[in-house]
Amino acid sequence: MPPAVSPAPFRPLSLALPYLAPHRGRLALLGVALVASTAVAVAAPQLLRRFVDRAAEGAGTGTLLWAAAAFAGLALLAEALLVLGDALAARVAWSATNALRLDLVRHCLRLDLTFTQRHPPGALVDRIDGDVGRLANLFSRMVPLLIANGLLLLGIGVALLATDWRVALGYLPLVGGGVVLLRRLTRGAVPAAAAQRAASAALLGRVAEHVDGLPDLRGAGANDVARRAFWRDAATLLAVARHAITLGVRWPAAAQGLASAGLLLALLAGAALHLGGHLSLGGAYVLIAYAGMLQMPLLHIAHQAHDLQQALGAWQRVGELLAERPSVVDGPGRLPRPAGGALGVALEEVTFRYAPDEKPALDGVTLRLAPGRRLALLGRTGSGKSTLAGLLFRFADPTSGRVLLDGHDLRGLSGDSVRRQVGLVTQEVRIFHATVRENVSLFDTWLSDRQIEAAVREVGLGDWLDALPDGLSTRLGAGGRPVSEGEAQLLSLARVLVTDPALVVLDEPTSRLSPAGRRALHTATERLLAGRTAVLVAHQLDTVRTADEVAVLADGRLVEHGPRAALLEDPDSEFSRRLSAGELGR
Ligand SMILES: Nc1ncnc2c1ncn2[C@@H]1O[C@H](COP(=O)(O)OP(=O)(O)O)[C@@H](O)[C@H]1O
Ligand SMILES: [Mg+2]
Structure with a gap:
């Protein structure tokens, strides 16, 4: 704060x-x-x-x-x-x-x-x-x-x-x-x-x-x-x-x-x-x-x-x-590229308040995720899932406690080196009134057309791209070519894919897609997450099924964390209870 x-x-x-x-x-x-x-x-x-x-x-x-x-x-x-x-x-x-x-x-x-x-x-x-x-x-x-x-x-x-x-x-x-x-x-x-x-x-x-x-x-x-x-x-x-x-x-x-x-x-x-x-x-x-x-x-x-x-x-x-002064200050360190291409994540006693007089959005959360593992983060609306996702991307620093990537405290790292290795897909996708190229590269001119096009095809938008009048140069959004919700979500995955991150934080959209749209998104997500560490704020059962581990937040507290298979077998686990109560969309 x-x-x-x-x-x-x-x-x-x-x-x-x-x-x-x-x-x-x-x-x-x-x-x-x-x-x-x-x-x-x-x-x-x-x-x-x-x-x-x-x-x-x-x-x-x-x-x-x-x-x-x-x-x-x-x-x-x-x-x-x-x-x-x-x-x-x-x-x-x-x-x-x-x-x-x-x-x-x-x-x-x-x-x-x-x-x-x-x-x-x-x-x-x-x-x-x-x-x-x-x-x-x-x-x-x-x-x-x-x-x-x-x-x-x-x-x-x-x-x-x-x-x-x-x-x-x-x-x-x-x-x-x-x-x-x-x-x-x-x-x-x-x-x-x-x-x-x-x-x-x-x-x-x-x-x-x-x-x-x-x-x-x-x-x-x-x-x-x-x-x-x-x-x-x-x-x-x-x-x-x-x-x-x-x-x-x-x-x-x-x-x-x-x-x-x-x-x-x-x-x-x-x-x-x-x-x-x-x-x-x-x-x-x-x-x-x-x-x-x-x-x-x-x-x-x-x-x-x-x-x-x-x-x-x-x-x-x-x-x-x-x-006004930024509360997040760049540190001197650079986050080294992990050998296997996947980052380890750890939260140590993380408490976060949006305002000093508000109750914490995250309360003493300690959690470890080994490189290459996939974590599904569950919890009701307001339980702190998006807040946790934002802390991994360092939108803000914890009020107390530490967030570590491969053992490095985020506070000591330069924002650039973190952003280069952590990809964030937020719940709301914003398509800019700009070309497909710019919408995928987010105006990063270092990315080549080849890389951009590969990412667009990888998330399953190949046919869509081929049908565009000016290819990567087609203008999207207001005044340009309209983009459907499903296409927007796939584009947001391409945005992250093109940066080749070592950790993907995905705040799953709650919006309702058609079954075909959901399948396309699911396939694209799989491609994006392959070989990378992932933290998924999951709303869909399909997404949770792919996770290695499950963590459940309630009122900012971590109430459960373990391997998915083990939690699924235990009928008394929070995860099992929520599954049988039908709290996850299918
Ligand atoms: N920008 C904000 N300012 C103040 N409080 C916020 C803000 N964003 C979220 N909160 C509060 O923090 C808590 C956790 O929110 P959030 O992380 O968005 O939950 P979730 O993603 O699980 O629905 C909620 O009580 C919410 O009202
Ligand atoms: Mg949220």
């Missing part, structure tokens, strides 16, 4: 630095572009100020044209810098997060099986794709936008200070108060919008369910119940939506109001200062121009702050995932 992962302190920067470091140069350029585009945006009204003042002084058209051209040039420059900044930010964000995505996938593949059981595939996809996508958005859009808009507010402040200190004094509380007020208004708005989406999804889900189940609902006379449930969902949606819409219009309206107030103040101050002789006409114009520039940054900052929180949440989840 993995040691409980103590939540590592969340350090966003130390998590991001390794990914951002390779882009140092681009980030520096991005910083320059942001500062420069802000400077240009703030400088533009100053040009207009000269234009207005010159015009008021009665300057000639030539001078005015020059000023106008300079203004146009500046505006173009500002846009060009923005585009450059966007491109740089996107480039950095997507390369950095793609590297992160790759690391996450690698990391998850290294974690042991208990991890994938704790995190269902959907949740993992959301982490690796959804959360990382949110991070890309954070770096490519939110952070640059926040910095650009913050710089713009700062730049306007500085420009106002240079224009007239009294105006600058009024600017500070207006912008500071505005940001605080807008933050407060947006805080409730986004969760309310999320609640509206959830309520709407619930309503749609109910409609779909009711339409699907219409015959049943009618048959049961449950129309009124359905109508009331629908009514309740609709009423919820109405209330939630009304709330969301109210909150949703409040903050943009407030930002607009603030900007208008700023404009009004600028008009009043500009007029007063100009009439009092403290400010030229151009100076008064500049005040108004800056007031007009306020609305966008206020809106952006208020809005992005929430997205930023969400992105930080995504970042934290990614950090937690990266902090």
Whole structure:
């Protein structure tokens, strides 16, 4: 069992630095572009100020044209810098997060099986794709936008200070108060919008369910119940939506109001200062121009702050995932190839718990199997058979006790060398959307077509292979050639056969095959097991009949183990009792 992962302190920067470091140069350029585009945006009204003042002084058209051209040039420059900044930010964000995505996938593949059981595939996809996508958005859009808009507010402040200190004094509380007020208004708005989406999804889900189940609902006379449930969902949606819409219009309206107030103040101050002789006409114009520039940054900052929180949440989840440690650690040793091609197996006092507070799935199991022997493992559902099979393949390490292969503790061996010699056929067969070749070799490119084809024929799929349009290159699974359950099971045997293992662990499928399918599977299994040590989690009498030894598990304990023939002769043995009670399928 993995040691409980103590939540590592969340350090966003130390998590991001390794990914951002390779882009140092681009980030520096991005910083320059942001500062420069802000400077240009703030400088533009100053040009207009000269234009207005010159015009008021009665300057000639030539001078005015020059000023106008300079203004146009500046505006173009500002846009060009923005585009450059966007491109740089996107480039950095997507390369950095793609590297992160790759690391996450690698990391998850290294974690042991208990991890994938704790995190269902959907949740993992959301982490690796959804959360990382949110991070890309954070770096490519939110952070640059926040910095650009913050710089713009700062730049306007500085420009106002240079224009007239009294105006600058009024600017500070207006912008500071505005940001605080807008933050407060947006805080409730986004969760309310999320609640509206959830309520709407619930309503749609109910409609779909009711339409699907219409015959049943009618048959049961449950129309009124359905109508009331629908009514309740609709009423919820109405209330939630009304709330969301109210909150949703409040903050943009407030930002607009603030900007208008700023404009009004600028008009009043500009007029007063100009009439009092403290400010030229151009100076008064500049005040108004800056007031007009306020609305966008206020809106952006208020809005992005929430997205930023969400992105930080995504970042934290990614950090937690990266902090997960595999409980199974590769040892330094290599499992030598046994001389006779078959491995000896031993379990010593093996206890295994899936979680520290759960009752053990295996409880003090001691069991020995000599090389080349075949063991049938019996027991009711939940008795621990699959758990034992998984321990032999080292999906996890025992909580206490040891698992030995030819006398080597699995903990001391490299996972690769174990997997090369232990073949596992699990209860559930997964056929990948890939070629027959890839489905048998499991993407191991070292295996030759000859080896793959031999394994496919060996398990009795020769005719099937010959009938395929593209032979080993035929694509299987969704969108390709459909695979029947029986074929899938034979393919899963071919997968193991092609690796030529010295121990086969077979968790027999409980699914029902046709008699012909069962016979084919039986023959293929015999071929796979010949000359090898085997541990069979057996559900079928046919399978048990081929075993040299029988072991019976009950509630995680080994209640019986002995040669099959001896147990069969003893009417008091657990094995005999279960056989006569008809607990095995035939
Ligand atoms: N991934 C898991 N997490 C927690 N408990 C598990 C898990 N897999 C199996 N168990 C529990 O361990 C016990 C043994 O299960 P298992 O080895 O699958 O039994 P069998 O294969 O004999 O049906 C059962 O009580 C089962 O509920
Ligand atoms: Mg099982």
